[in-house]
Amino acid sequence: MKKLVTLSSLLVISAALAASPADTLVIQSAADVPTMDPGVTYDTSSSALVDNMYETLLTYDGASLTKLVPQLATKWTVSNGGKTYTFDLRKGVKFHSGATMTCADAEYTIERNLVTNSGASGNWFIAESLTGSQSNAADDKSITWAKIDKSVECNNAGQLVFTLPAVDPAFLAKLAYTGQAIVEKAYSAKIGEWDGTEATWKDWIGKDLTGSNLSKQPNGTGPYRLVRADANNHLFQAFDGYWGEKPSIKNVIRQKVPELAARQQALLRGDADIIEGGGRSVDEAQIKGKPGVTWVDGLPNTTSTAIFMNEKIQGKGNSLLGSGKLDGKGIPANFFSDVNVRRGFSYAFDYDGYIKDVQKGQGMQRTMLMPDSFPGYDPKVKKYTFDPAKATEYFKRAWGGQVWKNGFTLTANYRANSVGAQTAMEILKKNIESLNPKFRVNIQSKQWSEMLADSKKGEEAMILIGWAPDYADADNFMYTFYASDGYYSPRANWKDASVDKWLKQARSTVNVAERNRLYSLIGNRAYEQAPFILVPAPVNYTFQSSRLSGAPITKAGFNPMTSLNWKDLSKK
Template identity: 65%
Template sequence: MKKLGLITTMLLMGGVALAAVPKDTLVIQESADIPTLDPGVTYDTASGQFTENIYETLWTYKGSSLTSFEPLLATAIPSFSNGGKTLTVSLRKNVKFQSGNAFTCADAEYSFRRNLVTNSGESGNWFLSDSLLGTQSNAKDDPTITWAKIAASVKCSNPSTLVFSLPKADPAFLAKLAFTGQSIVDMKWAIQQGEWNGTEATWKDWVGKDLTGGGLDKKPSGTGAYQLVSRDANSILLKAFPGYWGSKPAIQNIIWQKIPEQAARFQAFLKGDADVIESGARAVVTEQLVGKPGLSFIDNLPNTVATAFFMNEKIGDPALLGSGKLDGKGIPANFFSDVNVRRAFAYSFDYAGYIKDVQQGKGKQRTMLLPDTFPGYTSSVKTYKYDPVQATAYFKRAFSGNVWKNGFTLNTNYRAGAVASQTAMEILKKNVEAINPKFKININAKQWSQMLTDSKNGKEAMIILGWAPDYADPDNFLYTFYSSQGYYYPRSNWKDASVDKWLDQARVTVNTAARNKLYAQVAQRAYEQTPYMLVPAGVNFAIVRDNLKGVSAATYNPMRSDANTGVLWKTLSKN
């Protein structure tokens, strides 16, 4: 502890530079704060990088694979029984929490029941509830949820065996349980910190409750390789947990620092005062960091984010509609409900130019809103290309010729500070306005928090949004984007009965080939109906100090919350 305290003091003093960070210490610098250390409410990567190292799930992704798992608190990866509706998990013995409490099945049972009780749209527990209770809602929003249902869905059959009971088969369930938000918490410790006591008598008091700032956020206790030492607004300190059941990590101390200024992070990185930093866009990294002494650049890593232009078919904000008519001064609320409008816009975006100029040639056009490394992705579906002739033809067909005849004024927003989104909007604006002088697109910067709220309420006309996976399964993307019951539906208001049917079938189809066929049908239908314009996917990279070992293309897993390294910190070491 004395050594850790000395290191911390030296690193946190402004202007003090170490010749090199000690071999047993990892220093991470990022720009934003860490919202929570409670896995029950973790639904962001900043928090997730801590919860996945302080806590542990039943199993995790094996190496860089998105489809293979290795056990953590389970002794093996289980197989389903009862037609895919029962999952029996044998739990590891002789495991301690950082509080000193022994890990038992009661902790696992409590953890999952707690997630079902407190489930809200702001946490990742909606997809656990969907699997175990048949609904994404909590008991406040869905009165069919009872304590009896929650208790029956996950329970211990003996002190070392946990049983999940699903109402119907869910081929994505194993992947869902690898999400860091489904980590196992210390029941006795949680109750001591003022958290839910796990009983039927009090469960209703905790339904949908926001756990941010709660007892486990302030004082976490997990079974992971690292435990919390201290935390304030600008730094978090972890040390290796001496009672960890697994192999002793080479890195004994984790020092995380909030450094908002990119230039300051770059300076510390180049000097060796930081091992890993939030580096920013490829263009900046290429210009200022790649090739510099002491740094290791790892390129061509998988990108598991899907991004698109949303074209809302039921725009709910009159302020964005102008005149509200097709008279050249505005648009009607249902402007994007005409497939000819959507296709015309899709042919107006310069995909190749975006890849060249914004992504420096490191980009790929996907056929669907699913990462091309995921199961279920198909390359056989066509993609749109920039084609002003085709765009003109579809604009002339839209609204029985009135779009071409009268023109329109479209008001769009992008996230303030998002250079890539702004550039994409500017490309689209330039190309559309060049087709017809009566076409006008106004683009405006908007604060992210307000943009999220307004888009959730269906107010935005056209915006760019992405989706990063909660679990490595195509359902997490395709249902999210394309289903009328999906998370993004209020932002697009696009509905197709066939797509809804195929996606619902895929959710309960265990046979991989049959499931992939359904997803291919969704992709083809989406190409034909064009509910979104797909933004090309960039190629990921990592850059770290070259004495840091354990970060490579073979170890990097894009499902890790720590996108800087793509690994659990316990696997890292230094020369």
């Protein structure tokens, strides 16, 4: 008890210390922690903590995005033409409760995720693999208890067996996602979570687990356990019963500190070891090169961002359309359905200027809407350059010459308080309007929540939006962006029969070379059809106290798919 009191005191007074102790890691962030329940973890703030308390069946091998290694599993086999996966589970693994992990816990975890699956939970992609649908039983009547129960079972040998309705080459990568971390069945039921039975499953269909009892009282197999928490502080302690190598750092304090200046000062004083920064321009000016700080640059970026050009703008009387005609005072709802318009806009964006002004020279223009570090990315696919002459050429062809002759007035929104989004739209506005005095692009800020909702309904004419990966597979990006039934389809309303065919073929084969060939075909077709303006990707960087060392904070050991593993750090 005395030990707990000492740690609790440290949690409160650490901001006043001259330097944090060598056995304690102090992390400061501006963000809240929405949940600590793995089943609904779908944000970076939550996963940063959940990933250190819980573990998945398998995980990424160091910095590799392609090699998966056992974690709570020890090995696995694939059979039945790629539709059956059988996992041997690690023996002697303890939960923080003291209970020993069994196959029943792993089965319960996956079934719980399928039962409670919702668009906000991040379980839609594992549901798609195991039930053939992204939806839960309330939204898709084909999802029955029998289907859920059959998809994951423990056999007589105590092995965990997954049975898929169709081949899914990304299935293993999906199992490495935070949301599939194993929870204890008996403990969860005891504290009021679903009991794992058919008798009660309907009561939990699509249920929001954000504030669940498991979120309040987490219980994983990971190297750290939660000791206490309040609205602004979380205190973790190394778990004595951990099955793996024991962490060298005993205590971890995660503090919510909204003010950037306060976080910066804490890092420079030595009160904090890791802080949330303020963006490259701010961090380079105020943090880089300062005593006691290690800066690591040139890290891979696994997000992709584009400006969508909506080919079927929805909404009766949508004010973004102006007159709704090609009369110089507006645009028709299908303005972007002419490929010449899309190509004109694509040639009018200054990619190098964006890299220089927004990314401070640390950016990369990609050929496809997926990370260049992912298998399937083809650097040989053509890409657009800033070329006013070519932009003019295509605008003169657009709509049988009517665009150039009559001009147009387009209104586009951008995310309020986002310098990057605003600058991108300002670049586009300036360059488009310089081509023809009859061209007018009006831009205006809009709250992000409203933009997301309206874009999902297809009511935004243009929207700059990005995607961060759920799992390290090209499908998570390619289908999201390019499929006519993909997650982002309502934002662009672009449909190409060949692309849809190639995407489905890529989903149905485990042949890596064939999948890569298909993705190259999609990339080249997308270049020709120009459904999006591909916004350059920034180069990642990180920084932390020089007292820290360990593979995850080095360039060679950094993995953008995983949270920072505290157990792999040491501090002097």
